[in-house]
Amino acid sequence: MTLSPSPGEALAASGVTIREAGPDDAVSGVAPRWVALPETTGEVAALMRVAAEQSLTVVPVGGGTKLHWGPPPTRCDLLLDTCCLNQILEHVAGDLVVRAQAGVTTEALAAALAGAGQQLALDVPVDGATIGGTLAAGTAGPRRLRYGTARDLLIGITVVLADGTVARSGGKVVKNVAGYDLGKLFTGSQGTLGVIAEATFRLHPLPASRAWITTTVPDLRALPDIAVIAGSQLEPSALEIDRPDLHGPLTLAALVEGVAADERAKAMGELMGEARIGSEPPVWWGRLPGEEFLLELRVPPGAAVPALAAVLRTAEEAGDLPVRVRGSIASSIIQLALPPDTSPPTAEIFVSALRSGLAPHGGRLVVWTAPPEAASRLDRWGHVGAATLMRRVKERFDPEGRMSPGRLVGEAPPAAPRRVRSERS
Secondary structure, eight states, X not given: OOOOOOHHHHHHTTTSEEEEOOGGGOBTTBOOSEEEEOOSXXXXXXXXXXXXXXXXXXXXXXXXXXXXXXXOOSOOSEEEEOTXXXXXXXXXXXXXXXXXXXXXXXXXXXXXXXTTTEEOOOOOSSTTOBHHHHHHHTOOOTTHHHXXXXXXXXXXXXXXXXXXXXXXXXXXXXXXXXXXXXXXXXXXXXXXXXXXXXEEEEOEEOOSOEEEEEEXXXXXXXXXXXXXXXXXXXXXXXXXXXXXXXXXXXXXXXXXXXXXXXXXXXXXHHHHSSOEEESSOOTTTTOOSOSSSEEXXXXXXXXXXXXXXXXXXXXXXXXXXXXXEEEETTTTEEEEEOOTTOOHHHHHHHHHHHHHHHGGGTOEEEEEEOOHHHHTTSOSSXXXXXXXXXXXXXXXXXXXXXXXXXOSTTOOOOOOOOOOOOTTO
């Protein structure tokens, strides 16, 4: 009688580098059993086929900078690390296009493109982030106002699905797989649909010059007209706010790039009031206000100021909770940082009350990170209007629920997949 291989033996036979997981490999406190280090799309596919055969759950990881965002997985058998998928495969400078493996860091890509006077116009808020991780988390920084987000700059993607199928869309492929726009689906998917293996992006020339314009006002009522500034012919690339203290002043900063940046900066300064102009960004520019207890609110265009008023009002009602506020006011995407020692009851009251306060403005509040005790009491997502559609997509791409189970936006924790057989079975 021939015994079928154990999960560990099957993974080892895939030809991919596999190691036992250690304490540093835990995903939001959930420890995997193995870590895989594939180097090609073919190796990722081989791993996923073994995982499907062995009913293993899989969590992809890039730089690990945002792996703690969102809820922990309900189970993680195999951590699929893309660090060795680190090659820039193609750079067609004349067409302003680059194709890279998912594990390439944004810093490495920027350095390679700079030699040709080009850039991927994303401002990633955390150092060490990878291309695949940035797409999976759906992050974008200040310059989204001018250039858009990762999904706007993405023109092609290669992914490996839960059963090991390699799927491609966009770029040189005319027809999308099964009618799906994989780029849009996988951007922000948090590793719940499959593994991003390669991505192709549209590039932009590096600007000849840049200038930052900053002004400080005592409160929201003293802000200049954001819509006028954002829509002006001065074409700001970004418009950001920072308020580190609940009752302190608020800083508004704008970025202008390219032709005649200095002259445009002076004109922008006149729009913004008493402004300062410099060639370097403020120290807080493009950075998160905090990482241990991070929330994000998104509202329709033009609703950022009343939404911020709701934030400050709710914080005052919660006992002057010292909320740090930072983000893209023109794009209506704002990050909030609560003190890590905020009591779970206070955090729960604040989140619930703020969601109610944002509702009249069409806003949503997401809890990205939180200390464990508070996280266990908080509704991470709030109401997600597209939750039903997202579950259907999940069922189509990952019917067994093995990809980052429990981490889909709006997903109720699923029943645990069948347990892994013991190495001795």
